[in-house]
Structure formats: C-alpha cells, structure tokens
Amino acid sequence: KNQVEQSPQSLIILEGKNCTLQCNYTVSPFSNLRWYKQDTGRGPVSLTIMTFSENTKSNGRYTATLDADTKQSSLHITASQLSDSASYICVVSLSGYALNFGKGTSLLVTP
Amino acid sequence: EAQVTQNPRYLITVTGKKLTVTCSQNMNHEYMSWYRQDPGLGLRQIYYSMNVEVTDKGDVPEGYKVSRKEKRNFPLILESPSPNQTSLYFCASSRLAGGTDTQYFGPGTRLTVL
Numbered sequence: 620k621n622q623v624e625q626s627p628q629s630l631i632i633l634e635g636k637n638c639t640l641q642c643n644y645t646v647s648p649f650s651n652l653r654w655y656k657q658d659t660g661r662g663p664v665s666l667t668i669m670t671f672s673e674n675t676k677s678n679g680r681y682t683a684t685l686d687a688d689t690k691q692s693s694l695h696i697t698a699s700q701l702s703d704s705a706s707y708i709c710v711v712s713l714s715g716y717a718l719n720f721g722k723g724t725s726l727l728v729t730p
Numbered sequence: 731e732a733q734v735t736q737n738p739r740y741l742i743t744v745t746g747k748k749l750t751v752t753c754s755q756n757m758n759h760e761y762m763s764w765y766r767q768d769p770g771l772g773l774r775q776i777y778y779s780m781n782v783e784v785t786d787k788g789d790v791p792e793g794y795k796v797s798r799k800e801k802r803n804f805p806l807i808l809e810s811p812s813p814n815q816t817s818l819y820f821c822a823s824s825r826l827a828g829g830t831d832t833q834y835f836g837p838g839t840r841l842t843v844l
Contacts, residue, residue, distance in 0.1 A: 651830050662734075662820050662835030663773070670830060708773065718763075718833075722772035 622646070623711050625721040632728055636699055640724045642692040642709030653710040654683050654694045657723070663708055666694070699728045732757045734836035736821050742842045743811055751806045751839050753821030759834075761827040762804040763788070764796065766817040767838075773820070779804055780827050811843040 655663035709721040763778035775788030
C-alpha cells in the first residue's frame with residue numbers, strides 16, 4: 620500500500636517565524652509531488668508541484684524541496700503570517716491521476 | 731472566473747434517500763475527481779474521470795456512483811445514503827490527468843446522513 624506520511628501532525632508558531640513541514644513517502648514509481656494549502660472548511664489550493672527531476676520549487680514565501688533518493692519532501696514557510704494558518708497537505712502521484720494524499724499538517728500562526 | 735462549483739454546499743438527509751451532489755467546471759478540463767475528507771483520515775479519492783464517458787474507481791467507491799455525460803459536469807450520486815457517508819466532499823478538476831497540471835478543487839459539500 621502506498622503511503623504518504625506527514626510530520627508534525629500539528630504545529631504552532633509565532634507570526635514572523637519560519638517553519639518546515641515534512642513529507643515522507645513510499646509511493647513507487649513516482650511521478651510528481653504536490654503541496655496544497657487548505658483553509659478550514661475550504662477546498663485545497665495548490666502551492667507547488669515538482670517532478671522527480673526537480674529539487675526545489677518556490678511560490679512566494681513557500682519553498683518546497685524534494686529528495687527523490689530518500690523519498691522525502693519538505694515545505695518551508697518564511698516569515699509566517701496569520702493567514703498561513705491552515706492545513707498543509709502533501710500529495711504524491713503515481714501516474715498523474717492516481718493521487719496519494721497525506722493526512723496533512725495543521726499549522727497555527729499566533730500573534 | 732475559472733472555477734469548480736458544487737451544489738449543494740450543505741445537505742442533511744436521512745438514510746436511504748437518494749441524493750445527487752453536482753459538480754461543474756468552466757475550464758474545459760478533461761480530468762475530474764471526487765474526494766471525501768474525514769477527520770484523521772485526510773482526503774480519499776472516490777471516483778475519477780479521464781474524459782467524457784470514462785470513469786474509474788478510486789480508493790473508496792463503495793456506495794457511490796458517478797457519470798460523465800458532459801465534459802463540464804461530474805455528478806456524485808448516493809443511491810442509498812448511510813450514516814457512514816457523512817463527510818465533507820470535494821470535487822476537483824485539472825486540464826489533463828497526467829503530468830503536472832494544477833488540480834482545482836471546489837468549495838466542498840458537507841453532507842450529514844441521519
């Protein structure tokens with residue numbers, strides 16, 4: 620069974636601080652890895668998409684990294700804002716349409 | 731505005747009463763998919779469609795049906811809903827099924843089956 624494990628489950632940080640979320644996967648063969656942001660009660664919104672040949676991808680203050688050899692990815696958030704409070708979901712794709720979702724990391728940014 | 735719409739957004743129903751949740755996208759996307767999201771379990775794929783008249787099961791298809799008669803619409807049908815189908819449902823679409831196309835999600839439908 621393909622697995623996508625995210626850590627930590629939840630995280631609380633102060634506004635302005637940086638943080639890093641982790642994603643480990645055992646999906647094989649690997650096609651691409653996506654990070655989504657999901658605000659409470661809303662649909663997920665795509666942050667980054669990386670293929671196996673890409674090591675890093677940025678979207679504003681969000682930077683995703685990928686190590687296909689160790690099957691690990693991270694999402695780094697720089698200078699956090701209150702609006703970053705959300706769930707962050709790692710999704711690993713086998714072939715593009717078969718998506719394996721992690722359970723997400725719940726981030727709370729406090730003033 | 732490019733978007734995925736779902737209706738209804740909230741629904742409370744009783745066991746066994748057939749219902750349909752509609753999903754529509756205005757981006758001419760080929761790929762559409764339905765997910766359910768439950769606390770502690772994350773998003774799980776119910777069904778997906780590669781194009782008109784082409785559908786396939788996801789991870790949790792039991793108790794659900796779908797159809798794709800038009801490119802823009804992908805309704806989710808619960809023939810005989812049960813309480814374990816109480817969940818938050820999301821429809822999503824992308825231009826193509828493969829590759830790195832961005833998947834766009836709808837706003838969600840919160841379903842309660844009593």
